[in-house]
Amino acid sequence: MSTQDVRQLLVEKGISASRPRMAILNYMLTHYNHPTADDIFRDLRTEVSSLSLTTVYNTLKLFAEKGICLSLTINEKQVHFDGHTHPHSHFLCNKCGKVYDLPQPEIHLDASMLEGHNVTNVHCYYKGICSECMKKSN
Numbered sequence: 001m002s003t004q005d006v007r008q009l010l011v012e013k014g015i016s017a018s019r020p021r022m023a024i025l026n027y028m029l030t031h032y033n034h035p036t037a038d039d040i041f042r043d044l045r046t047e048v049s050s051l052s053l054t055t056v057y058n059t060l061k062l063f064a065e066k067g068i069c070l071s072l073t074i075n076e077k078q079v080h081f082d083g084h085t086h087p088h089s090h091f092l093c094n095k096c097g098k099v100y101d102l103p104q105p106e107i108h109l110d111a112s113m114l115e116g117h118n119v120t121n122v123h124c125y126y127k128g129i130c131s132e133c134m135k136k137s138n
C-alpha cells in the first residue's frame with residue numbers, strides 16, 4: 001500500500017492524516033502479528049521523532065472506533081491490535097504470549113435466545129499452549 005493509499009484510507013474514515021497516524025496505519029497494514037501499543041512505539045520511535053506512547057495508544061483506539069483495526073482484550077495484561085478486521089477468532093499462548101489467528105466458528109443464536117439484544121460483533125478467544133511451545137517442550 002502506497003503512502004497515498006494510506007492517506008486516502010484515513011480521509012475516507014474522517015481522520016486527518018497526520019504523520020504519526022499515517023506511520024501507525026502503515027505499520028498495522030504490514031504487521032499482522034497482533035502488536036501491542038508498546039511494540040509499535042518501540043518500532044516507530046526512531047522513524048517518527050515526535051511520537052509518544054500515548055499518541056500510539058490514542059491513535060489505535062481511534063482506529064478501532066472507526067473500524068480500521070480491531071482491539072483485542074484476549075490478554076488481561078495488555079491490549080493487542082489487529083489490522084485484519086474480517087471476522088476471525090484468536091488464540092493466546094499462555095506460555096510465549098503470542099496471539100494467533102483462528103477461523104471464526106459458526107455460532108448461531110436464534111432471535112429468541114438473544115433476549116432482544118442487538119449483536120454487532122462476536123469475539124471468540126481461545127487460550128492454551130501454542131504448537132511452537134508444544135514442540136519446544138517435547
Ligand SMILES: [Zn+2]
Pocket residue numbers: 093094095096097098129130131132133
Ligand atoms: Zn507459545
Ligand SMILES: [Zn+2]
Pocket residue numbers: 034082084088089090100101
Ligand atoms: Zn487476528
